[in-house]
Amino acid sequence: MKCEICDLKFLIKSYGCQMNKLDTALVSAALKDAGFGITDNVKEADVVLINTCSVRQHAEQRVLSHLGHLKHIKKSRPGLVVGVIGCMAQRLGDKLLEHEAVNIVCGPAQIPQITKLITETLREKKETISVTKKIRQRSSESQTQALEDFESTYGIEDRQVSQDTLPTGVPGQAFVRAMRGCNNFCTYCIVPFVRGPETSRAPAAIIEQIKRLAGQGVKLVTLLGQRVNSYKYTAGEKSYCLADLLEMASEIDGIEWLRFVTSYPCEEFFNDILQAMADLPKACNYLHLPAQSGSDKILRAMNRRYTAGEYLELLAEARAVVPDIAIAGDFMVGFPGETEDDFQRTIELVKKAKYKNCFIFKYSPRPGTTADKRLEDNVPAEVKKRRNIELLDVQNKISAELNREFLNKEVKVLVEGPSKKPHLNRGNDENSPQLVGRTATDYIVVFNGPVSLAGEFVEAKITQTSALTLFGKLTTNT
Numbered sequence: 001m002k003c004e005i006c007d008l009k010f011l012i013k014s015y016g017c018q019m020n021k022l023d024t025a026l027v028s029a030a031l032k033d034a035g036f037g038i039t040d041n042v043k044e045a046d047v048v049l050i051n052t053c054s055v056r057q058h059a060e061q062r063v064l065s066h067l068g069h070l071k072h073i074k075k076s077r078p079g080l081v082v083g084v085i086g087c088m089a090q091r092l093g094d095k096l097l098e099h100e101a102v103n104i105v106c107g108p109a110q111i112p113q114i115t116k117l118i119t120e121t122l123r124e125k126k127e128t129i130s131v132t133k134k135i136r137q138r139s140s141e142s143q144t145q146a147l148e149d150f151e152s153t154y155g156i157e158d159r160q161v162s163q164d165t166l167p168t169g170v171p172g173q174a175f176v177r178a179m180r181g182c183n184n185f186c187t188y189c190i191v192p193f194v195r196g197p198e199t200s201r202a203p204a205a206i207i208e209q210i211k212r213l214a215g216q217g218v219k220l221v222t223l224l225g226q227r228v229n230s231y232k233y234t235a236g237e238k239s240y241c242l243a244d245l246l247e248m249a250s251e252i253d254g255i256e257w258l259r260f261v262t263s264y265p266c267e268e269f270f271n272d273i274l275q276a277m278a279d280l281p282k283a284c285n286y287l288h289l290p291a292q293s294g295s296d297k298i299l300r301a302m303n304r305r306y307t308a309g310e311y312l313e314l315l316a317e318a319r320a321v322v323p324d325i326a327i328a329g330d331f332m333v334g335f336p337g338e339t340e341d342d343f344q345r346t347i348e349l350v351k352k353a354k355y356k357n358c359f360i361f362k363y364s365p366r367p368g369t370t371a372d373k374r375l376e377d378n379v380p381a382e383v384k385k386r387r388n389i390e391l392l393d394v395q396n397k398i399s400a401e402l403n404r405e406f407l408n409k410e411v412k413v414l415v416e417g418p419s420k421k422p423h424l425n426r427g428n429d430e431n432s433p434q435l436v437g438r439t440a441t442d443y444i445v446v447f448n449g450p451v452s453l454a455g456e457f458v459e460a461k462i463t464q465t466s467a468l469t470l471f472g473k474l475t476t477n478t
């Protein structure tokens with residue numbers, strides 16, 4: 001009997017955060033295991049999956065325009081199956097099925113069913129949907145187990161798939177989920193409503209997965225969680241926190257660097273985690289600690305449970321325990337009620353924090369969140385834009401200054417691959433391509449070298465710097 005999905009190909013496109021990239025990789029591995037081929041050419045694809053993000057309206061708009069394009073393609077190829085997975089699938093549910101292009105809707109907790117949904121749709125020529133009905137209810141044991149099995153079966157490096165579908169898109173690196181969901185309910189945030197309650201994975205499963213990844217040549221593992229620093233798992237008498245995970249993962253041969261994102265600013269476990277970073281050579285001295293605002297009034301309205309002063313104390317503590325720590329931040333401008341004075345406080349905080357880099361976003365109301373229900377989106381778009389540019393400018397000056405300190409220094413770099421946007425006149429050897437990699441503390445380094453170095457550690461001497469990038473010369477013999 002001919003296999004019904006043999007010779008069929010899927011294309012998968014991922015929007016949004018690292019969690020989504022990881023889910024994309026898991027889904028790709030599962031579909032290949034089921035017999036599908038993978039392609040990055042839509043003309044060849046029988047199934048197109050879009051892994052979606054709901055964190056800002058802009059992210060959803062990009063997906064909708066992608067769907068518009070697919071609708072157009074389906075006019076000449078009605079048999080093309082289109083599936084929407086991820087956060088937007090959970091948020092919009094069957095409303096998405098009303099879109100002419102969409103055949104399948106599958107929430108983040110239902111990805112273990114993806115092969116089944118696709119084969120049903122192909123076989124029965126009907127729409128299929130699977131999302132969580134009561135997203136804030138703790139999921140059933142069988143559902144948690146299904147997710148765990150899916151994760152440990154497919155959460156391994158796969159060098160065969162295209163860059164977009166690798167867990168990190170980069171050889172030698174992998175994401176490993178430490179926890180799912182979030183219980184914090186920052187008032188602007190959609191995550192608790194699409195990813196459900198916080199659940200930490202069992203340390204044994206995480207460590208087993210990292211061992212398998214190490215066996216396949218992975219050197220850098222990034223542990224993922226919406227508030228990864230609140231990782232907590234109790235097994236019998238013993239309770240594990242993120243510091244314990246770092247310590248256990250450090251013992252795995254082959255793993256050389258360990259990172260974790262994203263952290264929430266709070267005291268719980270903070271010192272233990274910093275101490276682990278200071279004590280464990282493999283734990284990279286890198287902390288992503290979003291502050292969101294420098295105004296206590298806005299922080300309260302966001303339901304962030306700290307003041308700007310307390311946040312700065314955490315940074316001081318981090319720098320006292322791990323002197324060369326690199327800290328990255330997230331900020332939001334134009335939250336409802338943000339005055340010029342509130343914004344100035346954010347600028348002050350950014351100046352004091354001396355971040356390595358910052359991600360800055362314009363507030364975007366998300367349906368169903370407390371901020372959207374109770375607060376008017378009253379900062380005009382042009383003011384949000386101006387504040388965004390101004391804050392970025394402040395941060396760029398700081399980043400440029402921090403980067404200059406690297407001049408003439410030698411750094412260890414994990415090579416990612418060829419640089420996507422070639423930097424002009426910076427190279428030292430025009431005969432080999434420009435490569436990009438990162439230091440343990442996540443600084444971006446660009447230098448010339450052979451592509452075969454992707455996934456390897458090299459040493460580079462920094463010869464030039466800008467606000468975003470260190471430019472160097474390879475000093476490792478290749």
Ligand code: 5AD
Pocket residue numbers: 055056188189190290292330331332361362363364365366
């Ligand atoms: N609008 C704008 N930015 C947001 N973020 C989360 N929710 C929103 C929103 N509604 C930002 C936060 C968070 C990052 C992942 O996205 O800064 O840290």
Ligand code: SF4
Pocket residue numbers: 182183184185186189190191192226227264
């Ligand atoms: Fe969203 Fe806040 Fe949870 Fe982060 S900590 S995912 S911003 S609710």
